[in-house]
Amino acid sequence: MTGIERLHKNERILDSHGRTVSYLRLSVTDRCNLRCAYCFSKDIRFIDHQSILRYEELLTIVDLAKELGIRKVRLTGGEPFVRKDFLWLVEHILARHPELDLRITTNATLLAGKVRTLKELGVTHLNVSLDTLDPRKFVDITGRDFFRQVRSALDEVMAEGIKLKVNAVAMRGVNDDELPAFLALARDNPLDMRFIEFMPMGDDDLWSDMRYWPASDILRQAEELAELVPVQSFDGGPDADRGPARVYSIKGGKGRLGLISPLSDHFCGTCNRLRITPDGKLRTCLFSDREYRLLPMLRHPNLGPEAVLRAMRLASTRKPLGYKLLAARAKGHSVAGKRMSAIGG
Template structure:
C-alpha cells in the first residue's frame, strides 16, 4: 500500500511523538494553561512499534521521533534499539533539545543513529535561560561537539524570533562556518490559544537578506538528503550550511509528504489543522486489528488538507491551530 491523498501527494515521512514531557519550558512551546497528557493515555512502546511496522508497510521510509523531549521518557534508548533491529533500512532521525544526552552519544552511534536534530534558538547563555527556563546552553554545545566527534550528523533547528535571536545571526553563521552542521531557521508559528505577538515574526526572506551581510551564501543543489522544506545555502569557506524553513510566509503544502502521530495516539495529517483521528482506541480494542488501523490511516490521508488554506482563514495573533506544540510533537 502507498499512502496518497486526493491531491496526489504521496506520504513517505512519519513524525511520531513519544512523550509530551520535557525538562525545558520553551516560551513558544508551552503555554500558560499547559497541561500534561495523562499517563494512561500515552501510547506504550509496543503500540508505537506496531504503528511503525504498519507505516513501513505503507511505503513510509523516514521516521522522526520527537517529544516533548524524547530522551526524557524512560526506556527510550531501548525503544530506538528495537526500531533499528526491526527496520534496518528505515531513515531514523530524532529531534532533541540535547541537554541530557552527551554521555549516551556513543550508545546512539552503536545502535545505528546517524542523525540528530537539535533545537537551539540562541547561542547566548542568558537568552537561552529566558527562552527555555533553564541554564543548559553549555550542555547542548557539549552534546553537539560529542555528536560531531562520533560522526553523527547534526541539524540545528532555531525558531526565528524577532527581538529574541535576530541580533545573533552573525554569531550563528560563524558557528556554522566553523562546524559541519546544518543551521536551520524556522519561522515562528504561534500555536494554541495563548499565542505571542505578530511582532515576533521574522520572515525567512528577511533572514536571508540579513545573512548575506555576514556571509557569501550559495544556493545548495537538491540531493537525496536535501528534499525537505528547507532552502539550503552553503557558506563560502565554511564547514556548515544555512537553511530557511518558511511554513508561514512561503508555504510548502503542495509537496508535503508527512503525517504526525501524537504521543497519545492521535493522527494529524496537517500541522495547521486541529482535526485528529484516534488510533489509540483502535490499538487498544482487542476486537480490532491492523486492517482497521490501515483503513483509518488511508482514509485520513486521502482528506489531507492544504495547510495554507487554513492559515488564510485565521487572523491577527490567532494561533495556526488551537493545540499547543508540546502536545503535537513538532
C-alpha cells in the same frame, strides 16, 4: 500469515493533491524538561500516562507506517529523552527495520553521553532545538541553565560523525541579533543551522507581528554576512523525499544555512508527512486540527492493527493543503489549536 501481511506491502499513498506520503513524525511524549516561553504555559496539562502510546504500540505504529511505504520516521516530543527507556525504543525500531531512516529531534539537554550508543544502534541524523548561543539568554528563553550540556552534546554528535541539524525558532527581538554567531557556528562546523519562522501555536501569547522574523529578512541579512549558494529547491516533484528547508551552502564554510518558512512561503505542494501525537492521534497537516484517534483502535480487542492501518491509509489520502487553512483563519489566531509539544513538533 497475519492480517497485516495480507495487505499490500509498502503500498505508497498518493493523496488527492498528488503528494506521496513517505515521512512520519512520531511523538513519544508531550513532557519536556525545559520551559520555553513560546511553548510552555503555567496552566499546561500533560497527557496522563494511561493515555500515552506504550512502547509496544509505538513499535506497531512504525510497523504499519512501513506497510504504507513510509521510509523516514522522526521521533519527537516534548523531549523524547525524558521518557524512561527511550533508547530501548530506538534499539527495537532499528532492530525490526534496519533500513528505516530513523531520526530524532531533541533539545540535547540529556543527550551528552548517549551519542555513541545512538550511533551504534544505527541513528545517523539528529536535530537539536537551540534558539540561542548565549548562555544567559538560554536561561531567559528556556527557564533552565542547561546551555553547557547542550553545547557539549553538539560536540559529541559532530565528533561521532552523526549528521546534525540545529533548529532555531526565529524571533525578532529575541535572537535576531545572534545571526552573525549562528552563521559562524555553521561556517566553522559540519552542521545545518536552520531558522524556523515563529508560528502562533495553541494558546501562545508570546507571538506577535513585532516578534515575527520572516525567512526573507533572515536570508537578506545573512547574505550581507556571508556568500550563500542555494543547494536545494522544491522542484523535485511530489515524491521527493526532502524536508521543508531551503538550504544554502556557505562559501568557505563547513556547514550550511537552512530556512523553513511555513507562514511566509509555504511548502504544501511537496508535503510528504504525517504526525502522530503522544496520545495516538493522527494529524495529516500541522495546520489542521482534525485528528484521527488511533489509540482506541489499537487497544480494541476486535479492531487492532488492521483497523489502524486502514484509518491511516484513508486519512492520508485526505491530506489538506495547509496554506488554504491558514488563509481561512482570522488574522492573529493560532495556526493550530494545540501547543507544539502536544502535537509532536
